[in-house]
Amino acid sequence: MLSTLRAYIVGEHGDSSVALWSSISVGGVPIHSFLERQQIAYEKQTLEKIHKEVVEGAYEVISLKGYTSWAIGYSVASLARAILRDQRSIHPVSVLAKGFYGIHGGEPFLSLPAQLGRSGVLGVTNVHLTEEEEKQLQKSAKTILELQAQLGI
Known part of the structure; x- marks a missing residue:
């Protein structure tokens, strides 16, 4: 019997992401x-090793295939379906993270679980984070803010 696995990776899409x-x-x-x-x-x-393997898995796929378009296409189709069918389902999408989970200063856009419907993002879902997860997410926001500062945006 197959079981449904629900997992969120939030924050910056890359090395400072948070499982x-x-x-x-x-x-x-x-x-x-x-x-x-x-x-x-x-x-x-x-x-931590599992999370690292998930992050590095994308780099491995790119090195072997040269792209990750199937995963991106599947994700886009899932997001479009949620919006067009007004499913009001939860998906990790990039949203303005200021004010969520102790993130203050600047305007970092991070992946956070958000409810999607016909109007797009209906709101960020209040998923419980441990204190450590919240600190990691704040660190991820800082990574994005530093990059924005370097780019002058």
Whole structure:
């Protein structure tokens, strides 16, 4: 039997992205509970390694194929479907992050879980972040703000 996996990677699209382990679920069960029930041992370093492999996976695909257009096309189709059908479903999309999760100063646009419908982004979803995840997201925002400053925007 297949289970639905729900996971969010937020922040900057790249090296400072943040895996929201606290909100990942398998078949509706939080990942930490799922791993415990399955008696699968894990450590923080294991989760960090998985996230690093996800980030580096894109670089590997590009080096092997030269592009990642299938994933991009699939994502765009999913976003368009949510908007055109007014599904009001949650998708991680780039939004103005100022004021969310302790992000202040400047106008960083980051990937955050947002509800999409016929009018586009209906709002940012208030996903619970651990204190560590929130700090990582703020660091990701700082990365974007520094890049914006370098570019003069």
